Amino acid sequence: MFKKILIANRGEIALRVIRTCREMGIKTVAVYSTADRESLHVRFADEAVCIGPAPSKESYLNMAAIISAAEITNSDGIHPGYGFLSENAKFSHICEDHGIKFIGPSPEMIRAMGDKATAKSTMIKAGVPTVPGSEGLIDTLKDALKAAKEIVYPVMIKATAGGGGKGMRIIRSDEELKVEWDKARAEAGAAFGNDGMYMEKFIEEPRHIEIQIAGDQTGKACHLSERDCSVQRRHQKLVEETPSPFMDDNLREAMGNAAIKAAEAIRYEGVGTVEFLVDKHKNFYFMEMNTRIQVEHPITEEVINFDLIKEQIKIASGIPISGKNYYPEKHAIECRINAEDPHNGFRPSPGKITTLHVPGGHGVRVDTHVYAGYTIPPHYDSLIAKLIVVHQTREEAIDKMLRALQEFVIEGVKTTIPFHIQLMQDERFRKGDYTTKFMDDFVLK
């Protein structure tokens, strides 16, 4: 078992890791930039090392400084948290080279899932459903019609060099394809100087449902059920819940087994998440795998009564997983509280927190690194707290979340609490009837 772990991160996740290490009797080392001198994770750790100035590139992304800090403190493990270097294969490798255990997967595992094309082909080989698509580029309209027949309408034609929606079309029939093919090609050629096109199945009314997995050093993996993260704004998750209101036992079994296959295909070590898109017919397709702990991990912890960080540390020290799969016994929701102004395009609102009252009571958990008097630095992301509630039923969990949000006082900066309060009273959300398109139609009062 580890004697001392260095946490290569900041904010609420650094505190989260420190807490579990404390419970396990493992010494902790916090690293911090000059902007984070007053941060809670620095105070709570047993030791703290300043590793650089405020910019992430020179501090939290500075591999040399972090390894150096681990060396001078004699740390035998590094926990990378999420973001920053957590999915950096080079960093995982450097830790290996310096005899420090990276609490996460090997560089090869990170690479296998980091590259979209490699990940997709690995999944196809493993028998995990992926978004059906053309093999490589499509040259002629004739080839396009053939591909569409195989993939089955509706399909998306996309520019290979593309982005920003240019050269992209949703096609629902042969007639439509005949009309749009040349136009899309021309658009792509004009926008990117490359009119290469490929085709993918268009997932209708997709839901973002991810499966938590854990894999140990023997290559065995298990799943810990799903999280529904469909409420997103510009691909940033705002709210997560488990179980998914769209899930049923059969779908969970099928997706869970697919996620295990994905993990075992690369002999994955650590905790990770396999993200799927699920259409209205309950077909699910592999989207990507996150080879790290996720922001929303607490909701899984609450419904299963499990410490995922502890599991990460145990796996990294060679302890095998239990081998069972885990199923939700309650309902949990997480609201990400960001220092952003929801009435002004969610623009970041850093500054000093003058008053803070954190909600409490039965079934309420707050993971936060802020305190009254703390100044939120402008250099990092805007997440300041995660409010998690758990109860027997979904409806009660929503009511509890509303109550807790109304009790949550943060003054001095703007936060997204008003947005979440409105969301918890939204009819569609309460019905559980939402997809990734939900936020497109949501209007903040």
Added chain:
Amino acid sequence: MELKEIQELIKFVAKAGVSEVELESKGFKIVIKTQNKAPENTVTYVQAAVPQAAPTPAAPAVLPQAAPAVPTEDLSKYITVKAPMVGTFYRRPSPDKPLFANVGDELKVGSVLCIIEAMKLFNEIESEVSGRVVKILVDDASPVEYDQPLFLIDPS
């Protein structure tokens, strides 16, 4: 000295909170060392003022560092050279060579002050000012962190 007197002395020293007492008299010498650390040896690394509202559980142990002695002269006229990186601070190029900089040495811009070793690479830290070395704030072969004060230089 009687045994009882020695026992009383030991109790007294322990209660007084000192770390070491040496007593010498005709015919005997007694040295008593305790676990107590004298307050002036306890170092809080964090330079910034601690805000009162912040919750503070057990104070974290920080990197061991020689406590900067408080001189009676005005410090503000000196330039503090701070560590530009994390690593181990060395005052010599190698154990058998002389020190890079001693108190009283005159420096030019570019004079090598010390080495900070990180990941087996030895980085020479050069002075960005010219002046006289007033004080060396870190012990040889100690770990240092980013921005840690290393030297006080008098630029006048």
